[in-house]
Amino acid sequence: MTTSSDSANPPENTEGLDLAAAESLALIEAQQRQVGEQTEPDARVLYGLWGLALLIGEGAFFLATWEDSPLDIPLGVAGVTLFVSLLTAMVLTSIHIARRVAGVRGNSSRQGMFYGWTWMVGFISLAAVISGVARTGVDEQTIGLLWAAGSGLVIGLLYMAGGAMWLDRTQFALGAWFAVVSGAGAVAGVPWIYLVLSIAGGGGMLAVAAAMAARTKLGR
Amino acid sequence: MTGDAELDPVIHAPARLRLMATLSALAQGDRLSFTRVQKLLDMTGGNLSTHLRRLEDAGYVEVTKSHLGRTPATHVALTRAGRLAFENYTATLRALLGSATTQGSTP
Numbered sequence: 595m596t597t598s599s600d601s602a603n604p605p606e607n608t609e610g611l612d613l614a615a616a617e618s619l620a621l622i623e624a625q626q627r628q629v630g631e632q633t634e635p636d637a638r639v640l641y642g643l644w645g646l647a648l649l650i651g652e653g654a655f656f657l658a659t660w661e662d663s664p665l666d667i668p669l670g671v672a673g674v675t676l677f678v679s680l681l682t683a684m685v686l687t688s689i690h691i692a693r694r695v696a697g698v699r700g701n702s703s704r705q706g707m708f709y710g711w712t713w714m715v716g717f718i719s720l721a722a723v724i725s726g727v728a729r730t731g732v733d734e735q736t737i738g739l740l741w742a743a744g745s746g747l748v749i750g751l752l753y754m755a756g757g758a759m760w761l762d763r764t765q766f767a768l769g770a771w772f773a774v775v776s777g778a779g780a781v782a783g784v785p786w787i788y789l790v791l792s793i794a795g796g797g798g799m800l801a802v803a804a805a806m807a808a809r810t811k812l813g814r
Numbered sequence: 815m816t817g818d819a820e821l822d823p824v825i826h827a828p829a830r831l832r833l834m835a836t837l838s839a840l841a842q843g844d845r846l847s848f849t850r851v852q853k854l855l856d857m858t859g860g861n862l863s864t865h866l867r868r869l870e871d872a873g874y875v876e877v878t879k880s881h882l883g884r885t886p887a888t889h890v891a892l893t894r895a896g897r898l899a900f901e902n903y904t905a906t907l908r909a910l911l912g913s914a915t916t917q918g919s920t921p
Contacts, residue, residue, distance in 0.1 A: 615910040621828065622835040622904060629839035629854055633846075697850030699889055701843035 633698055635691045637765070638810075641803035643690075647683035648796030651676030652742070656788035659738070709756065716748045735784050742787045746776025746795060768802055821910075824872045825903045829857065830865050834900050837875065837892045845878065845889035866890060874899055 657663045658672035695703060724740050750773030757766025775794045779787035825834050836854055840846055846854075852862050869875040874896030878889045892900065 615907045618826070618831060619904065619907050619911070621831060622907075625832045625835035626839040629836050632854060633840075633850075697847030697889075698840070699845045699847070700841075700891070702841045703844070 633694055635694050637762075638803045638806045639690055640687055641768070641799045641806070643683045643686050645796045645799030645801075645803060647679040649792050649800065650796075651679040652788045652792035652796060655738070655742070656785050656792055659785035659788060661785075705759065709752075709759070712755070713748075713752060716752060717745070720744045720748055739780060739784050739787060742784075742791055743776050743780035746772055746779065746787075746791055749795075750774070750776060764802060764806070768799065771798055821906055822899055822903050824868065824874065825899065829855075829861070830869060833862075833865055833869065834874070834892070834896070834903075837890060838897065838900050840891065842897075845891040848888040848890060851890055869896065872896075872899075 654667060654672040654675040657665045658667040658669050691706070695706065720741075724737060724744065727740060728737050750769045750771070753765050753769025753772060755769070757763065757769055772795055775790050775798075776787075779790035779794075782790065825831055832855055833851070836851060837846065848859075848862070851857075852859060855862065857865075866875060866877060870877055874893060876891050876893050876896075878891075880887050880889070
């Protein structure tokens, strides 16, 4: 009852039944872990990307709108910075997910597709709502506030929904945090909402990504 | 229940064991493309086909062929019987190791 010699990393292979069984179990676990790691998107990468994008993009907006700002950033430059950092995060997210789930078909790819469309529809509708409000003639600061609070809320709710769907406590908590700080930031108004989204939002995501990375390292 | 049963010979070969473990790691209702399985297992196509056929003959694996535009695509998944056989197999391994009690399966 010894396994044949071409198994992946056989320890000493001559101890009989128990070792062969232990070896087989280790082989199964290693293989399953490898499949999980290679076919599921890495939350640390995604939180890292979006955390950084928000930290930089919303941070630029804060520095552009804060009266006592040490840096004199024109609003247009802040807008481009936010746009470019979000676009970069979106492209890199798409590449990362596409690579990981390549070749996987069935329920989880349908789930992922519906979830992806939810983000898309959420932000397109938000843009429509804000352009509708803009036509009533409110000032630019209000529009800025709506964009910041609105996107924070969409992000928060979709993370909470994702946490519910994949039974992911971290994602759920991060979503709740986003929803709450966006609401609080909106009450505080411009420019503070940008600071809140940059530090509490983006910084919070980076902190979660870092904590997850540290835990994986310790777990090994 | 299956404590002193024989280890399923269809599964108990390193290549097929890794193949079954790979497919069992997928969520139920998911399939994996042939090429992706090949990469995950680092196996040649011919070798993988041979083992897949053996598992398919045993009713453990379902192979579906379809077309993505012009390119044919083959996807692989465990059947219900395959999942059950794999669970029995790992349960037997644990029983052989005498760790069945620590797994909490018997109160």
